[in-house]
Amino acid sequence: MRHKRLYLAWLALHFLVIVTISCGDVLWLVAHRLTLLPSRFGYFARKAEPIKVRALGQTLTSSNPVRRALLTYCHIAGIERGYGYFAPNVPDSFRLGFELYYPDGQTEYTLPSVNSRAVGLRLASLLDQLGRTPHAGMREYLVKKMAQNVWREHPDALRMRAAFGIVNLPSIDEFRHGKGEDFEFLYGYDFSRSDAAAALQDR
Amino acid sequence: MRSWITQRDAFLFPREGDGWLSLLRVGLGIQTVFYAISLRHDWEYLFARNGHELVGPDVAEALLSTQSPLVPRLGWLTAVGIRIGLSESIVLSIAWWLLVIAGTALVIGLFSRASAIAAWFLHLGAAKSAGFLSYGVDNFMTIGLFYLMLSPLPDGLSVDRHWREPRRQNRQLLGFWRRVLELHLCLIYFFGGLAKCLGSGWWDGSNLWRALIRPPFNVLDPEILVRWKYLFPVAGIIIALLEVSYPFFIWGRSTRKIWLLGICGMHAAIGLAMGMYLFALVMIVLNVAAFAPDLDFVKDWRQRLPKGRNAALRHPLSAAR
Numbered sequence: 001m002r003h004k005r006l007y008l009a010w011l012a013l014h015f016l017v018i019v020t021i022s023c024g025d026v027l028w029l030v031a032h033r034l035t036l037l038p039s040r041f042g043y044f045a046r047k048a049e050p051i052k053v054r055a056l057g058q059t060l061t062s063s064n065p066v067r068r069a070l071l072t073y074c075h076i077a078g079i080e081r082g083y084g085y086f087a088p089n090v091p092d093s094f095r096l097g098f099e100l101y102y103p104d105g106q107t108e109y110t111l112p113s114v115n116s117r118a119v120g121l122r123l124a125s126l127l128d129q130l131g132r133t134p135h136a137g138m139r140e141y142l143v144k145k146m147a148q149n150v151w152r153e154h155p156d157a158l159r160m161r162a163a164f165g166i167v168n169l170p171s172i173d174e175f176r177h178g179k180g181e182d183f184e185f186l187y188g189y190d191f192s193r194s195d196a197a198a199a200l201q202d203r
Numbered sequence: 204m205r206s207w208i209t210q211r212d213a214f215l216f217p218r219e220g221d222g223w224l225s226l227l228r229v230g231l232g233i234q235t236v237f238y239a240i241s242l243r244h245d246w247e248y249l250f251a252r253n254g255h256e257l258v259g260p261d262v263a264e265a266l267l268s269t270q271s272p273l274v275p276r277l278g279w280l281t282a283v284g285i286r287i288g289l290s291e292s293i294v295l296s297i298a299w300w301l302l303v304i305a306g307t308a309l310v311i312g313l314f315s316r317a318s319a320i321a322a323w324f325l326h327l328g329a330a331k332s333a334g335f336l337s338y339g340v341d342n343f344m345t346i347g348l349f350y351l352m353l354s355p356l357p358d359g360l361s362v363d364r365h366w367r368e369p370r371r372q373n374r375q376l377l378g379f380w381r382r383v384l385e386l387h388l389c390l391i392y393f394f395g396g397l398a399k400c401l402g403s404g405w406w407d408g409s410n411l412w413r414a415l416i417r418p419p420f421n422v423l424d425p426e427i428l429v430r431w432k433y434l435f436p437v438a439g440i441i442i443a444l445l446e447v448s449y450p451f452f453i454w455g456r457s458t459r460k461i462w463l464l465g466i467c468g469m470h471a472a473i474g475l476a477m478g479m480y481l482f483a484l485v486m487i488v489l490n491v492a493a494f495a496p497d498l499d500f501v502k503d504w505r506q507r508l509p510k511g512r513n514a515a516l517r518h519p520l521s522a523a524r
Binding site for chain 2: 001004007008011014015018019022023025026029030034035036037062068071072075076077078079081082083084085086087088089090092093095112114115116117118119120121122123124125126129130138141142145146148149152167169170171172175176181
């Protein structure tokens with residue numbers, strides 16, 4: 001067979017990247033004490049984490065061609081992230097709600113709307129990422145984008161408050177004793193009709 | 204040394220039939236069509252920049268550009284479309300229809316290679332432009348379509364083979380790409396299972412409960428789930444062990460059927476109980492394409508197909524046993 005060595009070299013590099021990313025994910029979980037393992041494993045995991053960072057070229061500058069080539073390849077092959085879905089434990093989910101205030105003093109509560117269940121799953125993914133991102137500015141920008149749709153659906157509202165928080169799920173025993181989901185408030189954003197008009201004008 | 208190289212080549216470049224590739228092509232074609240249909244009513248809502256979008260692709264595409272400017276995104280298509288005088292809405296509609304056409308062409312095996320490349324490009328573009336709105340299903344579709352477009356298409360059951368390209372493929376190359384898919388699945392389940400084994404919630408069943416009541420996966424009534432609470436610890440342990448042991452038991456002739464049925468059953472259950480139909484479908488397609496063609500009942504079925512389409516499906520590892 002022709003080009004056998006080429007195929008072998010690609011295979012080795014491809015799986016080396018997959019294994020490095022996956023090991024890195026597991027090490028991160030251990031280093032952050034999110035697993036069953038005793039805390040002394042966290043020390044070793046923290047020691048090992050830089051190996052993954054170096055192996056994936058993450059110490060290189062963002063414009064470095066090697067780093068860019070590797071990232072491009074990871075994205076086009078679908079191997080840019082690990083496979084620890086719902087692991088090591090299933091996290092609480094995040095929720096974004098909008099409280100609308102009308103000129104006559106009435107208030108109304110609404111959620112971001114989607115047309116299908118398929119996009120509902122994607123919206124949950126977006127909220128999870130908003131909840132975990134350390135970039136407050138990005139979170140605020142994306143909440144503002146979602147608020148623009150709410151303005152359109154509720155043209156009579158005067159002010160709006162977006163409440164972003166975490167939904168604490170009950171355990172089985174708690175549920176049996178009548179406890180439901182708990183909403184824990186994390187971030188709030190206030191918008192007025194004039195803000196929305198200005199944002200639309202900026203476009 | 205020479206014997207090691209021979210063994211390595213026998214493992215990585217086995218002479219294979221193309222049955223697995225037919226399964227992968229048809230399965231990913233169906234998956235692509237369903238993916239497009241599932242987003243039909245929200246396509247513009249997700250990808251347009253008209254002020255009516257959910258969050259729009261701007262932030263996701265900008266963040267992607269900081270990592271690499273060469274990763275496909277729908278923004279490329281809209282930029283080209285606008286340059287030649289088309290509206291963004293029309294370009295997005297064309298992209299959606301092209302995705303449906305590419306998926307349908309994959310199902311019947313028409314222009315297989317071009318269809319696989321088009322499906323990969325358009326799906327990846329949509330997944331990357333959606334950015335924060337993408338989840339596991341997009342990852343696995345990218346992986347599947349990436350391997351599909353690199354594999355030696357067209358396969359024996361495609362329209363292409365009978366109409367345009369009657370020549371046979373390189374069987375060692377077929378074996379190589381199948382092995383790549385098999386090894387990748389082993390890594391996916393091993394690391395997924397390992398991470399689950401490290402969480403206490405998979406051992407006491409609480410993670411299963413939480414997964415099933417967590418919005419938006421809460422398809423089943425919690426009152427019904429409570430009645431099955433004694434099954435959760437067992438099911439949680441089975442899931443974690445099934446995944447982490449997948450690379451060790453999926454190769455053996457006697458254990459393959461059990462592990463394959465177990466994993467496919469798990470994905471079917473996730474699809475039904477959590478409403479993740481597309482995720483379930485893509486995982487079942489990848490597993491069936493990689494490991495089902497060697498199972499006896501699949502061989503029996505293929506032997507009933509007309510002669511000439513039924514390539515030999517002998518698996519060197521199974522045969523060795």
